[in-house]
Amino acid sequence: MKCVLMNKNTEVLVAEYNEISKFFDKIYEVNNIDYAPYILKSFYIKDEINDTPFRTNLSEWFKGRGIPSWRDKLDLLLLRLNITAPYELLDKAFGLSLSDQYWLKPEDSDISYDDINFFDNDFDYAEFMEASLSTNSKTITNETSLKTPNNTTDGMLKKAWIIDNGIRYLLKGGYKNETLQPFNEALASEICKRLGFNHVEYTIDTYKDTVVSKCPCFINKETELITCYQIRNDMKRHDSIEDYEEYIKKLEENGIENAREKVENMYILDFLIMNEDRHLNNFGIIRDVNTLKWLDVAPIFDNGQSLNIEYYDEEELHISGCGRLFYEVKPFDEIIKVVKNIKRIDISMLDGVVEWFDELLHKYQYLTGYSDKRILRLCILLNRQINKLKKLIEQ
Template structure:
């Protein structure tokens, strides 16, 4: 299929896309590389459409699909009646709710205004059921595959839905572990109290399963560029230096106070012991019309936290390690990136442990968490809050 890669209404390039294999077999012409996905632009060196560029284009597009490590992918594919996630990619032009790129077949009259999922409603019920519910039948309605759910990243089972005209992402737990949505809600409460820019996660119940629910933080005029894309072509040193280089890059692009905003994310990670701050779990927001870098993306995806590997009456095993760029490090090390920890008013977290305790008890009938487990989770949270308090006092 001859098609144009579009970024909203801007033509990026003309290419041949093989639907069967999901490969771009040819790139005929570049119209405007500046509007290309960031990771692609940085690989377009010396204006040369070479094999590497074609491969990168294919990789980028494949990467828009549901990843191979998605929890219960086999079951999802079975329910969607397809063989591989890449089969979904051309069902809705590769459109997503995290950016504005799409593949427009050459000589078609398709317009961004008519197809984007920010303005145009989509049929999400069947996909939501296939993705999140314990029992679901096989999807037979083709329009159920014309949704932004074809292009979601991440390990957790999830679904975009529309509620009151707002696009929300619902996320479940991982395998049989159901704590993730609660951690998202806790993270939002902490961020709200400490005034950290964040995506607001609330809890919802879908077919007796607790899920987290957050609004889309991208608009028709913006895109998320993850840190992974930004640092892809930057020289790698060690995690601390890479972190500093990343901050420099954001400052150079005109983002205000990136250091403070990144520090806030690591403070949150410290408090809830988030183990999963990989480079696609934070980034920046760019204006797709002007290409101006607008801001650091609000803090999102905080679910893999408060991970107690084992506990009994006398002991509790925890890993106690998070991520700082490419390295896995103890939280006590990562928190050292915060230059002025005194700026945090820790009193704003008074009562947060009780708040979490109440939340976990409220849903206990569904989650079947024992009182002991809830107690251990609260002990862990309390320990981190107190540790931060000490760090602030001693700084």
């Protein structure tokens, strides 16, 4: 099918899209390379669009929009959706997403972005939500249930986009039988709120008997998320602090105000909750899709893999675990050193946050089945990190 890759209302390129393989077999012309997905731009060489990695990377990028092969309980989800692979979903809704504005327009159609985007146009989310988050769900029978932004969500955790009072929210579950992720997300939001860090607000919700986190979409029709992974893709890799410094420099060069402080805030949060999963797709920037201006650092999101989630042991308190600083995995005590002036943090704002977390965990104990001991241990870990940060500030 001949189609146009669109960025909202801007034509990026015209290509032959193979609906079976989901690859782009040929690129006819590139109209606006600046409006292409950020990661593609560096592969573009004028007059060589079909012979360079550009075309392959276009296909890779498009396939990468789908639900990843490492999504928790993917086999079950596929069975319930009555499909054999996530990529079958890719073009069911023009490839649209709620994290950016790219879509595939059949060349002979006069369909417009306004008619189809998921920010304005409602979608049938009930069946996908059930298939993704429920423990016992039927097979989807309604084809419109496959025309949702869920076709283009990344990430390991079971998740579903829903609409509540007109607002688009992402619901996220835990990994396998673990249920701590939603609580960690809620804790992260509470800490960010108290410390004044720009963040995505996660609250606890329940779907049937499953605890989930719920957060509003932080992208709107004028914006897109560009992750650090995309930004760093054409930059030299050092496997050292240089990677971090170059990223900050790039953000500053593109006019993001207080970029360093904002990225530091994310590492302060990671220190406090011992977040192990700050990989390069878990942070980034927001770009205006009309002007291409870099607007801001993306609000802090995806903080669930924290508080030693994988190492809980009823017998002893584990306090190991490392965080991530770009391509390196390092102890949290090392990573926190990127913060130039830790004294700017008013740690007294965290007074009472451990009690707040304790209460939250107890409130949902009837669903999670956490023992009092586990809750106590989680609170000890949090308290310990807060005290460590206090000491660093007082030094």
